Amino acid sequence: MNRNKLTLRDYLLMALISVVFGVLYLMAVYAGTALTTILTPFGLGVLGYEPFFGIWFMAAIITTYLIRKPAVGIITEVIAALIEVMLGNMFGVMVLVSAFIQGVGVEIPFALTKYEKYSYKIAMLSALSAAVLSFLWTGFRSNYLAMDWRIVATIFVIRLLSSLFFTGYLSKRICDKLDEAGILNHNLETGEIIE
Secondary structure (H helix, E strand, C coil): CCCCCCCHHHHHHHHHHHHHHHHHHHHHHHHHHHHHHHHHHHCCHHHCCHHHHHHHHHHHHHHHHHHCCCCHHHHHHHHHHHHHHHCCCCCCCHHHHHHHHHHHHHHHHHHHCCCCCCCHHHHHHHHHHHHHHHHHHHHHHHCHHHCCHHHHHHHHHHHHHHHHHHHHHHHHHHHHHHHHCCCCCECCCCCCECC
């Protein structure tokens, strides 16, 4: 059997995760908009979305952890973003490009281990990679070079902390709990799926 071939179970899991996180992502956008509104009178509106960035990487890391095959995180991240846009995200289709970049960022550390390691170290590296790539992308789009370096540094630090918590820690913990409950049919020591 081809280990990289997606099964019907994989497709269904990707669809389920996409729908759940599409809704969650939109809720995070609304929360970011509310925080931006609160911070704007203080000249800090640009920081409003940063505490939520780690949430926007979660579909990719959870799917990669659960399915353990190349590109599933990227695909799920983009589909979740598409659902988010269809539900009313005001940033439109540009969110799909961001989702692709975020998915790539999440998958890089897993790809470097050939999708064989699922430790907290790899999850944290995945969170770091996603934060850095998304930061570079939003920096290009928002012209961070024209901004005060202290604000740009604050943006990065908040985004990184959000990513380390939501993507690196919380997502890994959720997946480990599903594994411990026997729901995923994974062998926790080898990382292989039990058929």
